[in-house]
Amino acid sequence: MKTFAGRLIMGGIASVLLQVAQAGAWTLEEAAKPYSGATVRVVGEALPPLEALAKLAPQFEQATGIDVEVEMYEHSEAVNKVQLDLNSRRGRYDVIIQPHRELGKFATNGHLLDLAGFMNDAALRDPTFKPEEQLYEKPWKEISWYDGKMYGFPFTVLNLFMWYRTDLLSDPKEMEGFKAKYGYDLAPAQNWDQYRDIAEWFYRPDQGLYGTALQAKRHEALWYEWLNFLYSFGGDVLDVKSGSECGPVIVNSPQAVAALDYYKSLLAYSPPDSLNYFWDDVMALMQQGKVAELIMWNDATYAVAVDETASTVVGKVGFDITPQGEGGKVGQIEGWSYLVPTYSKNQQAAFLFMQWMMGYDRQLEQHLNGGATGRPDVYAAAEVQKLPYSNASMAAHEAGRPKATLPQSSEMTDILVRELSSSLTGEKSSKAALDTAATEISKLLGSCAPMSYPAL
Missing domain, CATH: 3.40.190.10 (Periplasmic binding protein-like II)
Structure with missing residues (x-):
């Protein structure tokens, strides 16, 4: 028995050594x-x-x-x-x-x-x-x-987070004037009320400066951007735990309607052509120093914060996770x-x-x-x-919320892009647009996705 056991042990050691040798021998070449x-x-x-x-x-x-x-x-x-x-x-x-x-x-x-x-x-x-x-x-x-x-x-x-002009927000004259009007210190927005106040304060089209810039074109960029507002306001598209799940449709909830109403309100402080803008356009505005704050992708930060051949605001841009709403500080995976x-x-x-x-x-x-x-x-x-954007990106990873990866995800996106656009152009109210989206998404997904908030 001892001899067999010894052989077994030695054989096991030899096997491990062989695996280690094989692992060490692996090369790409x-x-x-x-x-x-x-x-x-x-x-x-x-x-x-x-x-x-x-x-x-x-x-x-x-x-x-x-x-x-x-x-x-x-x-x-x-x-x-x-x-x-x-x-x-x-x-x-x-x-x-x-x-x-x-x-x-x-x-x-x-x-x-x-x-x-x-x-x-x-x-x-x-x-x-x-x-x-x-x-x-x-x-x-x-x-x-x-x-x-x-x-x-x-x-x-990827995630989207808040970009803001540090040079503008730290300017003593701007800080003094902002506090006199709004009653609190000028600093990177921590909630959506502050975000809108800052956008309003820096909206100076006669000087070529805009408070914010929306990716409001009828394009996937609109859907991606609005999801940050939706999640932060406490809403979602489906009531599920992961992207591969099907579940109740909640995209027309009161929280979702409030998120779209708020998002639309920012058009007042954005460039007049914002309904034709997607991510490339708003990134260019920040590169040119024409906007005070916006919501934008982390993989575009290099072109604004580091690349001096493309950006006039290198060293003048800060980054933070998106402002907090009823749903907390959240982002999207x-x-x-x-x-x-x-x-x-x-x-x-x-x-x-x-x-x-x-x-x-x-x-x-x-x-x-x-x-x-x-x-x-x-x-x-x-x-x-x-x-300058590393910590914001890491925080956004931790706060990320999954979205649908169902086979019908592209069609869901198309529905929402169309309906969000119809609201932004004034064709429909926020409630009517999201009711239509919820109805069509529920029909698209079938029995696994009943509507939690019936359309009016």
Whole structure:
């Protein structure tokens, strides 16, 4: 018995040592050899994070012999290009970088590769890549997983937070005048009443300065921006706990109506063409120093706060989580994920590239050049902590609220964009617009989504 037990113990030790040796022996160069000469085609949104990826890709090419081609398009066009390719099953793209609202539709239609097989493949999996330990779990599970399956990794973990002009809010004359009118000190807004007061105070169109700027175009940007107000006011679209759940429709609740009424009120302090603005337009206004405060994406902060070739307000912009309402200080879980289509002809090479990009060094470099990493250890890096928006971004991750990733999510978004726009243009009241949206969303989702607040 002792001899058998000894052999068993020694055999176990030998097995562990073998695994350690194998883990230590893994290299990207060896893993990539079978795929040398392949081309990985990547498609995503034309913003600094993807531009940073394109600059990093030659390092991967040199190490592996695998070519990387990157296509960049405006948000809607990037989504449409992928949708056409998936529906045609041509397999043009090997890595699709897509917003998470598309995830349920892609997954349920069989368009996406479940990555569990590659993660369990010792020939492909870098043993130092441990996403369950290295990523913000909550955002990763929301934006890259569906129905318990892992389809990808976060390309960007996004949120919207408040941007404000520190030079304006700290100007002694502005502080004196503001307190004389409103009865309290001028400082970054902590609630929505303060936000509106600041927008009103700095609304000076004759000087080329506006209090705020809304992304009020009939575009996905309108839906994304308004969700921050909706959540903060204590509302939601569906009464559910996660994005993949179906549940009662509450988008026409009193809290939602109040959120839309408030949002509309900010048009009075925005540029006259705000109904034609989306994120690129309002970002440009801040870059040009023409707006005092606004709600904007964390992956656009680099272009305003760091890039002196594009921004006139570098060193003059502060960042904070969105102001507090009845629902507290909340944000939204959003992001774009690396995904591999089932029709890709280079799936293994695509996985190797995604895995490589998720490494600490690449994530750090991408983040410093306009990215929005999903790795908390990158946020902890000294270089990142020096960035003026890092703490606000981390706080927004913690306060994030998930939104629908159901197969019908795109249609839900379209309904809300249309109805929000109809209210902003004055065609409908806030209540009428949201009643219509609630009715149509309930009909779209079926019996799992009854209306909690019947339309009048």
